[in-house]
Amino acid sequence: MAAGTQSIGWTIADWAAAYANHQTPQALLSELLLTFDQDEPAWIWIASEAQLDRQLAQLAKLLADHQGDKSKLPLYGVPFAIKDNIDAKGWSTTAACPAYQYQAEVDATVVANLQAAGAILLGKTNLDQFATGLVGTRSPYGAVPNTFNPEYVSGGSSSGSASVVARGLVTFSLGTDTAGSGRVPAGFNNIVGLKPTRGWLSTAGVIPACRSLDCVSVFALTVDDAVKVAQAAGGFDAADPYSRQNPNTASTKVSSKPKLAIPDKLEFFGDKQAEQVYLQSLEKLQAMGCEIEAIDYSPFSELAELLYYGPWVAERTVVLNDLLKSDPDAINPVVANIVRNGEKYSACDTFAAEYKRQALARTIQQTLSAYDALVVPTTPTIRTLVEIEQEPVAYNSQFGTYTNFTNLADLSALALPSGFREDGLPAGITLIASTWHDQALADLGKRWQEFLSLPLGATGRAYTSHPDADDNLASSVKVAVVGAHLTGMPLNFQLTTRDAVLIETTKTAPEYKLYALPGTTPPKPGLARDSKGESIIIEIWEMPIARFGEFVREIPPPLGIGNVKTEDGRIVKGFICEPWALEGACDITHFGGWRAFIQNKNQTEKGIACSVPY
Structure with missing residues (x-):
């Protein structure tokens, strides 16, 4: 076995x-580096x-x-x-522009956080220059080829980050995502691309593209x-003005029968193979138990047009203004033309566009609130390197549909990942939901990945599920219910209106009565631990943990929330009853x-000896 290949x-x-x-x-890491x-x-x-x-010395100290x-x-x-375009202390940063190169004096916050968790940085990757593009070809360091067929593009702008993960050279990588740069390369290379809620991952120490929209994204197998x-x-x-606290009010799971939206009008630009994989994906989602419903997609399309045909492109102009003046030839010609478009927008244009953005965003958010996720093709088509060279802007725009x-x-x-086209290239779907629903999307994404069990990236390695992964999320709390809050019972709405999701039906340990x-409206039971008890369903x-307090506030005496032991030994929060009420x-x-x-409950017919009203 060649050095390092065991860990690919x-x-x-x-x-x-x-x-x-x-x-x-x-x-292991020294051997792995030899393969680079x-x-x-x-x-x-x-x-x-x-x-x-x-x-490694720092890791040993940790x-x-x-x-x-x-x-x-x-x-x-x-x-x-x-x-x-992400800083690491002691490493050079270029944003794929040698004239822009500098040595970072401090780590980007995300890099520091990952190293504090024990991760080891092995390299920095190529990109569409200044993160401007979805193709992976706009770089003086060369076009990054698709990992399945080098005649095709890898997708961008996070091209190198996707490539090294797809080939298994590293376990994960960071990209950035403003217009789709953390998703398009994932779709083209058969890997996972997580585009988080803006502000979850800090952008301190990241060269901006559109600073008000940028996200640090994650690629993994x-x-x-x-x-x-x-x-x-x-x-x-606090070092990132756009960083936000997670309010922990969003669902962290989806139900066993997720409700999914799809666009009412689909565009694949004549790519029948891409269309076929997407339609097959919808059939597979239905086979998983998902309900699929078409929605009016026009607000989504209208909003998408604003990104490059509106004043947000001026955010890129702000970043590169000095370089455009001092050394314009250092910038890729396609990138330079895009960035110069920002100069034509006035302050009035900007505010008018922002009002339009806010109105469309509100419509989109209200639409998605009725669904667990929107499911779209990650991209409607793919192109060869030659095709992108011939039509660098038009085909790039298609990728961002x-x-x-x-x-x-x-x-x-x-x-x-969602499967492979007839020509052997991978295709993907993207799940999209409201702000802070990242965990719920991941829950559905895990089910999807396990259902398909596709090979990992371009490594040929089989997918292995880890059902216990992320079982204890800090942003949620598990609650065991035993009576009027059960599915279909009168108080179940107190759970569903707080975005709680049914995880499982199980039993307590065999030590409960x-x-x-008596006298409860609606009728309620009391659960009490007893050495002579039995297992109770x-x-x-x-x-969401932020909704837990208001839920508990509605619980009347003699009931309360305590710890309940399940039949497999877990301890979860659940309904208990004060002893005096059991007399x-x-x-x-x-x-x-x-x-x-x-x-x-007809006691007379069933001969139940119970003289008190319930």
């Missing part, structure tokens, strides 16, 4: 298993031996600080790459890994659950 295509779980088996970051080729266009910079040694507990470092020794990386990299950052509106409308998105409480719901209550434990008791 490893996921985070694979790295953790290797380290648990006494392999070392020094040995500085002359191939995906890389701009590759870690030197000294850069790797410094990081591990010592945690008394050798690797579980406290969720990305311990995991290799990653970043797009070369699996949804599990993408979410783990985003959780490690994200969080409020289903991506350009997302940040303007303040939405979250997750690009997913259930009582019908419960439902477990997952609720004189009817013991209905033998029914095994509240629903069975309600269905058999």
Whole structure:
């Protein structure tokens, strides 16, 4: 086996298993670096031996600080790459423009956060210059080819970041996404692209494209890994004026029968193969239990037009204004022409466009509130390198058909592999939802990836599911319900109106008794722990943690929220009853659950000895 190839295509779980088996970051990462080729266009910079040694020394210190507990470092020794418009201390940043090059004195916040979680930076990747493009060809360092067929584009602007993940050279990478740069390359290379809610991942230390819209994005082979990386990299950052606190009010799961929207009018620019894969994807989603409904897509299309044919292009002009004046030839001609368009917009144009953006965004958000997600093709078509050279703007615009509106409308998105075209090229779908619904999209994305079980990227490695991944999210709380809050019962609305989602129906440990409480409206049971008890049927719901307090506030005495033990030993929050209320209550434990008791509540006919009203 060639040096380093054993770790090609490893996921985070694979790295953790290797380290648990006494392999070392020094040995594995040094071997992996030997497989990297500085002359191939995906890389701009590759870690030197000294850069790797410094990081390994810091990793050793982190591990010592945690008394050798690797579980406290969720990305311990995991290799990653970043797009070369993101700063890393001691590394040069170019944004794919040598004349713009500088050496970063501090890490971008996302890089610092990832290294604090144990990750090791192995390189910086090529991009469409100044993150302006969706093609991956606008770079003096060369066009990054598609990982499945080098005659085709890789997608951009985060071309190199997608390429090195698709080939399994690193486990994950960071890109940026303003118009779709974190999604289009994912679709073209059979990988996952997480475009987070704006402000979740800090952009401090990132060269802006459109500063008010930019996101740092994550590429990975699996949804599990993408979410783990985003959780490690994200969080409020006072150094970024656009950073936001997650209010934790959004759903973190989707139901077993998700309701999905699709555009009422679809455009594939004559690409029948892309259309076929998308339509097959919809059939597979329905086979998973999803309900699909067409919606008016015109507000989405109208908003998408504003990104490059509106004043937001002037944000790019602000960034490059000095270079345009001092050294215009240093800028790619296509990029320069796009950026110069920002000079033609007035302040009046800008405010008029902003009012239009806000109105369209409100319409879009209201539309999506009725669905778990919008499902679109990640791109409507793909082009060869030759075709892009002939039509660099028109074909680039086609790629953004289903991506350009997302940040303007303040939405979250997750690009997913969806299968292969007849010509062997990959295709993808993207799930899009409202702000801060990233976890819910990931929940559906994991189900999708497990349902398809496609090979990972271009590595040929099989997909392996990790059902316990991210089981305890800080932004949600699991609540066990036993009576009037069960599905179909009178108080279930107190859960559903707070965006709680049913996770499972299960049972308590065999040490509980259930009582019908007298005088309650609607009828309610009381659950009490008892060594002589039995297992009682419960439902477990997952609720946004910010909604939990208002839910608890509505619970009347003698009921309250405590800890409930499930039959498999888990401890979750759930309904309990104060002991004084059980005196004189009817013991209905033998029914095994509240629903069975309600269905058999005619006591006389069933001969139930219970003299109190319930």
